[in-house]
Amino acid sequence: MPDDQITPTEPKPIIRLKESVINKIAAGEIIHRPSSALKELIENCLDAGSTSxxxxxxxxxxKLLQIQDNxxxxxxxDLPILAERFTTSKLSSYSDLSHLTTYxxxxxxxxxxxxxxxxxxTTKTAAAExxxxxxYEDGKLVPAKAGQTADPKPxxxxxxxxxxxxxxxxxxxxxxxxxxxxxxxxxxxxxxxxKYAVHNYKVAFVCKKSGSSTPDLSSSPASSVSQAVNLLYGTSIGKSLLQVTCGPDPNAVHTSKDTQSWxxxxxxxxxxxxxxxxxFLLFINHRLVESARMKRxxxxxxxxxxxxxxxxxxxLSLEIDPQSVDVNVHPTKREVHFLNEDAIVERVCNVAQDRLHNKSQSRSYPTQTLLTQNQRVQMDVDEPGDSRDNELGPSRVHAVQITAPTPSTSKKKVAPKNLIRTSAADRTLHSMFPVLPSNRTQPQSEPQPQTQDRRQAETEENAGRGDEEPPAPVRREGSRKSKEIPESAIELSSIRDLRKGVLIKEHQGLxxxxxxxxxVGIVDLDRCLSLVQHSTQLYLLNHGSLAEELFYQLGLRQFSSFAKFKLxxxxxxxxxxxxxxxAEDGISRTxxxxxxxxxxxxxxxxxxDRREMLSEYFCLTITDDGLVQTLPLILRGxxxxxxxxxxxxxRLGPQxxxxxxxxxxxxxLRELAYFYVPGPLDGSPASLEDTEESKAEKWQIEHIIFPAMRKYLVPPKSLLERDVVQVASLPDLYRVFERC
Incomplete structure (x- = not known):
């Protein structure tokens, strides 16, 4: 019809649907088929504490769906309102959803x-006679037979x-x-x-057709999920089962204070x-649900x-804090939403995959071997009543163990979003050409004399000479080796206690x-911010705080055995x-x-006495006439x-x-560590990015301090509070691009 012949119609009036229509529409959202009705009824039985x-x-x-429980x-x-909508004994206010534990x-x-x-x-309580x-029909009581009242009958x-x-x-x-x-x-x-019988393995389930004397499903209480799987799904699955339990990674670097427990x-x-x-059987807080992401x-x-x-x-059964789960996102409770879903999925898969690969290095395959004449072997499998031997010898079935390739030759398939494209063992060409400061006084090193309680310290070359071989970055085992920093042999109980304290405070994930x-690079030299990558995560670090802890631990490691440089x-x-x-402003307040x-x-x-102690234990030498002669050299290069x-x-005086x-x-040691932290003096003007001083500072941070952190730093948990922040994750970025 041409556009000029279309006549506008009057809008239809909005009317209120009848209650019966509303209820039928709502019922269609809950009850899709007989199995969905049965699922709701089974959950009611379990909420009632049934064991059968x-x-x-x-x-x-x-035609008939009947369920009986004890x-x-x-x-x-309660029977008059039993079948009315929104009548329940499970909650009384909306806030109760945040700690719901029932089906x-x-x-x-x-x-x-x-x-x-x-x-x-038909129902009976233990107290009833x-x-x-x-x-019921349409949510209301109806008579069982014509002429009777609708009230419940004994x-x-x-x-x-x-x-x-x-x-x-x-x-x-x-x-x-x-x-x-x-x-x-x-x-x-x-x-x-x-599925419900597997998860609720302590409950007996029976299902049969009407008129049949033999049930099609019968499960007695079991002792574990594995036993229930073996009973209900067969021995072919039962004999191949592995089992693991998991939870939040205790070694993960959590930047959020409210880490979810599950x-x-x-x-x-x-x-x-x-x-x-x-x-695939998935239960979240004991509810049978579906998750396409978890299944994939x-x-x-x-x-x-x-x-x-x-x-x-x-x-898979997950138990998550009810406050972190939204159970009211699907009419049939087939789906639920919960916090940190991606992290939980990844953690579960990693734990299960590690167990799976550890157990998948060998497999058993049934094979049949034909033996030559005059050869006899003991039978592994023998069919009843079959003992015939032909002239070539007996034909028997043997279980042959075939070993799969070792992990070194058989690698796991890694998804692109989990692929690590960098290596900590790589060395850049830039690291081989040290950039030295142009206006910083260079210390002259000298050998440390050997004493009774200390080892012979390493003789250090001039840290500022241009003809010095650049220090190789410290690598993990298997990469280029740098000179080790030995731990001094000291019998002082105070030093032993300080060293133990460092190990006690260690955070394994960090x-x-x-x-x-x-x-990756230095973000802000004046604010001591740098970026590093680990696995598929990107972290922003305060390299000043980490370096201060590093130099304290290196000082504690070399206590009384420092090399020293001469001023x-x-x-x-x-x-x-x-x-x-x-230069100190606080002096005026004293x-x-x-x-x-x-x-x-x-x-x-x-x-x-103090000068002797500083010289012997810390190589900080002050002469009798008040000259500062030497300082400890904590980190080579x-x-x-x-x-x-x-x-x-x-600060050594009052602090x-x-x-x-x-x-x-x-x-x-803390004061020495603060002295060694890279960066300008507090209160000095901001450094310029193009100066020789800043270039030398960056080179030392990247090629000396960070490799030393990799090898020697035992990071305490306190660094996670504000000095280490995860800023990006490759899997998360993939999910963002997948939505685009």
Whole structure:
């Protein structure tokens, strides 16, 4: 019809649907087929604490679906509203959903069934003298027979509940005609019951057709999920099962303080089991649900194990904090949403895959061997009544063990999003050409004399000479080896306790990140921010804080065995302290004058006993006439910023507890570590990116400090609070691009 002939029509009025229409539409969302009705009823039985559930089916559940349990039953006073919508004993307010632990909660299962079928309930509680029977249609009580009242009637019965559903979808012919054959619908019912019987292995399940004396499914209480799988799915699966339990990775670097707690149990077949159909049972907080993402991840585990076209059996049960799960996203509760879904899926698959690959290195295959004449072997398998030997000798079946390729020759198939494209063992050409500062005083090193309690220290060359061979980055085992920094042999209990304290505070996940990291680049030199990659994650680090902890631990490692470098000419101690005090703003807030503060610090450090201790244990030599002659060389090839030397000496006076041995050693090592941290003096102007000084600083950070972190740093958990932040993840980026 031409556009000019189209006449506008009046909008139709909006009307309120009848209650019966609303209820039938809602029932169609909950009850799709007999098996979905049975699923709701089974969950009600389990919520009632049943230990035995019996189901009787006729015509695939369309003519009759009856379920009997021995649970707590239903009170007579609750029967009038039992089949009304949104009547439930599971919650009273919306906030109760955040800590829900039951199967049902909306109160729509029986209501929906009553709108599409004829429903009757026979129930008895333990305290009741007899059972009660009630019939329902469209959510309301109806008489069981014409002429009777609709009130529940007393009757004989056992403790528990019998729910009978007859003529399912009798008033919705379209839904009835869309169903499959009764045989296929019955198979769906058996599938649902089998899955619930596996998960609830302590409950006895029986399912049979009406009029049949032999049940098609019968399970007695089992001791474990594996035993239930063996009973219900057969010994071909049962004898191939592996089982693992998992939870949050304790070694993972969590940048969020509220890390979700969860646990999972996985029962799955090894490489010996092969089937054309993938059987996947997924329970989240004991609910039978579906997850396409989880199913794909589980299938991907077996891509490098099973031949193409074959599938495994997998049972997975996850228990997650109810506050992290949204159960109200699907009318039939077939799907749920929960926090950190991607991380949980990845963790479960990694744990299961590790177990699977460890167990898949050998497989058993039945083969038949034909022996030559005059050769005899003991039979492994012998058919009853068959002992015939031909002239060539007996033909017997043997179990032959075939060893699969070792992990070194058979690699796991890695998804592109999990592929690591960098190696910490690589060395760049840039690292072979050190960039040295143009205006920084270079220390002159000298050999450390051997004493009774220390090892012979390494003689260090001038750290600033241009003809020095550049220090090779420290690599993990198997890469180029650098000179080891030996741990000094010291008998002082205070040092032993400090070393133990470092190991106690270690965070294993952060240790793995630093040990296997690949340096990406410096983000901000003045704010001490750098990027590193580990596996498929990108991390932003405060390299100043990490370097301070590194130098403290290296100082503790080499206690009393430092190499030392010589300051030429040796600066006077009093002059250095004066420079630091003049630059310190906090001096004006004390009761002492600057001259008094300088005198106090100078007198403290010039004490003969303290000077001897500083020289013997820390290679910080102060001569009798007050000249600072040597400093400890904590890390070979690294030149500290000597502009910080006045600050170091000033802080050694008041910041060190000279009266307690352990606290004294720790505070001195902390001050030395702060002195060694890369970067300009606090309060100095921001560095310029194109200066020789900043280029040399960057080179030392990348090629000396970070390789030393990889090899020697034992990172404490405290660094995760603000100094290590995950900023990107390759799998997460893949998911973003997949949505585009």
């Amino acid at each position: 559930i019996r189901v009787t089916i006729k015509d695939g559940g369309m 649970g707590c039953g239903i009170k007579n006073s 049902g909660f909306r109160g729509e299962a029986l209501a929906s069934i009553s709108h599409v079928a004829r429903l009757s309930v 007899h059972a009660w029977k009630a019939c 009757c004989a019965g056992n403790d528990g509940t019998i729910i009978t559903v007859e003529d399912l979808f009798h008033n919705t012919p379209t839904r009835l005609s869309a169903l499959r054959s009764s045989t296929e619908e019955y198979a769906r019912i058996l599938d649902v019951m089998t 646990k999972g149990e996985v029962v799955f077949t090894n490489a010996s089991y092969q089937s054309k159909k993938f059987i 991840a589980m299938e991907a585990m077996y891509t490098s194990i099973l031949p193409k076209g074959f599938s495994p059996f997998v049972y 240790h793995e990140v630093l040990e296997g990291h690949v340096f 030429e000419p040796a600066p006077p101690l009093r002059k250095l302290i004066t420079i630091a005090v003049d 009761k002492l004058t600057k001259d008094q503060v300088i005198e106090f610090i100078h007198r403290t450090l010039m004490d003969p 690294y030149t500290p910023n000597l502009d910080k030397l006045p600050l170091l000496l000033m 060190v507890d000279w009266m307690d041995e352990e606290r004294c050693f720790e505070s001195i």
